[in-house]
Amino acid sequence: MSAAHWRKAMNFTDAGRSWSGGRAAAPPRQATRTPPAGVAATSMGWLQSWRHIGTRHVAVLLAVLAYPWIVPPFFTYQIGGQSLVLGLIALSLTFLAGYGGMLSLAQMTVAGISGYIVAILGVSGTPEISLGWPWWLAVVLAIAGGSLAATLIGWLSVRTEGIYTIMITLAVGMAFFYLAQQNYAIFNGFQGFQKVVPPVVLGVDWRQPMPFYYLALFWALAGYLFVKYLIRTPFGIALQGVRDNARRMSALGYSPVAHRVAAYAVAGAIASIGGVLLVWYNGLITPGSVGTSWMINILIVAVLGGMRHPVGPFIGAVVFVLLQNFAIDLVDRERFNLVIGLVFLVIVLFSPDGLLGWWDALREWAKRRMAATRNSGMARTAVRASSLRTSSVSQVRPAGRR
């Protein structure tokens, strides 16, 4: 069934897209929105999508490509590399929560499982446990294992809905943390694995800041474009349909459970790639890297950026990493958690759409002023064209703003 069929069958209106069905008072902005034309994923889809590439896309791409040549290595690796890796893991959560309506806290666990597999099968500072297999085999198996784990977690958690998801995934993730901490035979207990470094391939040492940055950038871009593509495929649209109204979708003959589990699997693959990069970035993996605080940090990164668009997690990651590195100059080094907790609370209380939500509000305000002063039709067309690109309302704003 094509997307166009689906829209017709669902009697697709823009107001119906808000996550909570009839419960929400639709934000006033939505009323002026037209249904996204680009959503129709026909064979023309790819051609059409080129038209969406604007100046800002090219500018951002050039900026991220040129970035490591301008800044010192610390910024390339510690800020750039880490933001991209965290962003990639958080992207998997954005996909799950923003487009699938499932807020999973276990994405860091999936990434951690993948990282542990790299350390256990590949080379690490603990040769008694690590098997020392070639890096490519370890990486492929890690991504496969991570995706499998994600699928199982998804299969468990889709048996219930809504708020239960967050509890079940939190419990699964915490259980994995305690298992990794207590178990010495497989996970090497509290110490974890040290010296898990990227290999030297094609004569390039991928642990050096610049190669690692480009490696992370490649996968981040790949993940971003993949998610952008996937949400316009029939699967992606059906998934958003399941998010908005699972009963209607199942009445139409779709299986909500299958779509949700598949979404978990896809998100798991993204998180697994992020997990491999993360273990290479840190050079080690310990139970602490999959502990509660990191599971929640991924949520913070995703919420901070905003879950309505796949670029959100990367923005959130940059802000998070900058805070992590420079908040200690403003406050005590020990009090980072307090700062990030407060930032998260402020975002949750005042901007459920994260920084993207603020950005949109700002832009809308500017547009409205422009329209008011000039009162020409052109400004309004600009609003409409720009709103085509922002995708639908995320789950994080269930009942609208009150």
Add this chain to the structure above:
Amino acid sequence: MTPLRRWFWVWLFGLPLLALAIWGIADNQRLFFATALNGLTLAALYFLVASGFTLVFGLLRNVNLAHGSLYLLGAYVGWVAGEYLGSWFLAVAAGFLFAALMGLLLQIGVFRFMHGQDLRQTMATIALSIIAADVALWIWGGEIYQFDPPRWIIGSTALPIVGKFPTYRLVLLAMAIVIGLALWWFLARTRVGMMIRAGVDDRAMLSASGIDVQMVFAITFAIGAGLAGFAGVVGGTALSIAPGEDTRYLLASLVVVIVGGMGSVAGAALGAVLVGVAEQFGLAYAPTYGIVFSFVIMALVLAFRPQGILGRRA
């Protein structure tokens, strides 16, 4: 479920467990019963923590992920009170009252404004738990604190088969039973308890019949949070208090209510017994895989009865 099918499930899980238990008793009688008793006392502690969690969820639909923080904060404040006032019983009371007050403030100051927005509430509780953990670390540091209970509680009691067993754990078990019965009496026999039960079933109807729902919510939240603080002092006496305990008891509450059924106090009791006993047996017989046992129970319940053993479909 027909009785026949129910018996099928009982036998499917019951027989292997029974066989394992017989083997355990034959192998080492003392270890087996001591482990079982330890499991029950741990279950008592889990019940105290999880009953507040499940009560709050049942009525307010608020997954309070700061519940573990309330446990830890109650424990710390109780410890301070115990130091200054020199009485363990006052420490328990202080832990309960402080956590209840915190819960009241949270409900009145934060959650009231996000009513019906489950996910936002949950994320706000996550943010609050991060802040609370860091503030507690700031004030009390990373040291481990021990309580100073009255002399007669901390000795040991001779029991048949098991031999010497810490008296405090038996007191803990008794306390949980008393609290459980009190909670049952409160919910089943008092007017406020009736309002809470009515609210669990249908909140709109409750407010339509002229009841100040916000007040019922606040009372429930205060009781739920207070139970967490109470458990903090009581549990901190049995073990100790240190940073990180908050997530441990949050995990315990989560697993217990997922297994027992969200919003059901009886389910919390059943889930606590299952999880506590499984954890202690895991610790005794397969030390590094202890957590796997609780996890397997949770996975089995989710696979065959997603709403929890005593839960109702939402």
